[in-house]
Amino acid sequence: MRLPVFSPSPAHQVDSAGQPLAPSKSRVLWLSCVAHAMHDGYTDMIYALLPVWQTDFGLDFAALSILRGIYAGTMATLQLPAGRLAQWLGSRATLALGTLLAALGYAVAGMSGGLLGLCVALAISGSGSSTQHPIASGAVSRTYGRNARGALSIYNFSGDLGKSALPAAISLLVTMMPWRHALWIVSALGCVIAAVIALFFPSIPRAAPVDADAPGHGRNNAGTGFPMLLAIGVLDTAVRMGLLTFLPFLLKAKGVSPSMVGTALALVFIGGAAGKFACGWLGARMGVIGTVLITEGGTAACIVAVMFLPLALTMVLLPFLGMMLNGTSSVLYGTVPEMAAPERTERAFALFYTGTIASGAISPVIYGFLGDRIGVHGATFATALTALAIFPLAIMLRSHLSPEERP
Known part of the structure; x- marks a missing residue:
């Protein structure tokens, strides 16, 4: 049997039988x-x-x-x-x-x-x-x-x-x-x-999934479960961008100096980066729905706590708030392939990212108008309610997931 010869940029890598090799x-x-x-x-x-x-x-x-x-x-x-x-x-x-x-x-x-x-x-x-x-x-x-x-x-x-x-x-x-x-x-x-x-960058065969156990293999949930997954992503992004719009004003009302606002936001972003990594791991073990319910429920609880806790406790809570805010996104991104046939994976991701990016651009404007009407605290509380609104969507999504993806 001839061994395949490595080339840094082959158009098509095949084995001795002429079948595409799995990329590195x-x-x-x-x-x-x-x-x-x-x-x-x-x-x-x-x-x-x-x-x-x-x-x-x-x-x-x-x-x-x-x-x-x-x-x-x-x-x-x-x-x-x-x-x-x-x-x-x-x-x-x-x-x-x-x-x-x-x-x-x-x-x-x-x-x-x-x-x-x-x-x-x-x-x-x-x-x-x-x-x-x-x-x-x-x-x-x-x-x-x-x-x-x-x-x-x-x-x-x-x-x-x-x-x-x-x-x-x-x-x-x-x-x-x-x-x-x-x-x-x-x-x-x-x-x-x-x-x-x-x-x-390796060539990846498109005619068939690289892995026989690839997500969505043998079925296509894009027409049923994907719209709910997209709706969850849109609302999750709206919560995150809406809260970040009002968080500096909440902190200022607690007596935070302008220079410390940057430090406080850095704590949120550090927690967010950790949340993306940790919740992707957690989702693989607890299931999609359980992880989404934990992160969105935790987001709502942290938002309310930040509104009413004294400054010292608020600063301690900010990294955990960041983890909850950003943690859902890793679980959602990992679920996109479950909702699409393997040959339509890029299209599913494109649709998902289009929706979430658009939500990130529009939601601060909507919450801003709301803040002008009911005040910063009222609009911030509305972001917590938006996080809780994800619960029924997540529960409905459960029936469209494979058994191992459920809690």
Whole structure:
């Protein structure tokens, strides 16, 4: 029997019988994590650049909000087309091209001379970032099969690492050099990662699942259970973004200084990153529904506690609040493949991410209007009620899951 010869970027790997070889699981996972960290870092790097652009170009807050909206809008609306593109070009080529496009967008931003140039640059970068979530998460889920939940939690966690690292890096770089040069450096890093993906990301067969026990194998729940799963994801994102909108004002009312607000939010984000990792592991052992009920119930309880506890206890509670807020997302992402046939995994992830990203953009506006009507405490309490509204949806979702996914 001839042994397969390793090549860093084969179009098709086959064994001696001509059957596709299963791709390296660890290589798929870690390259997907690198892509996730890079793209999420690019997404949140904008927050660190907005003050710089405001000073350099004399932009008002409306213009700054347009810049952020353009990036998020293009990324959200192109998720589904990115999934379709992957069906034609393959996961590796689509992810590599998307990463290159996201990097080149920031290179163009470094050459821009005003608001119009920045808008075009961020639209380019956002278009490239639209490929990452559906393609990388779909590749991980197909490669790991029924063991994908734990792998997806690691993948999900890697995005938070990027959100922490790249904004911090660009903030440091702009103190050492002109901001345009700083953007070209992080753009060059993205180009390197795109090349690594193009060379080393394994080809994943699409005609059949890589694992015979892959999620959704032999059935397709996308028409029944998936809408409920999407609704849970939309509401969960609304709770998270709504609370983060009001949390600084709640802390300020308790006497927190402006400098300490950043520290308090950091505690929430640290807890959130840990929650994504831990709850993905917990979901694999307790089942989807049990974990969702625990995290959403814990979220509602923590929100109410933060509203009424004294400052010292509130600060202690913030990491646990972050764990509950972000923990559900890992469980939900890991359940998406369960709701779709293997060959439609990217499309299912694209739909799911489109809904949650749109919820993240719209929900703060809705809760903001509510806060103007009933006050900060009333609107914050409404986020806790939204978390509890997920309970009946989770219970209805139970019948659409395989027995091992139930509590």
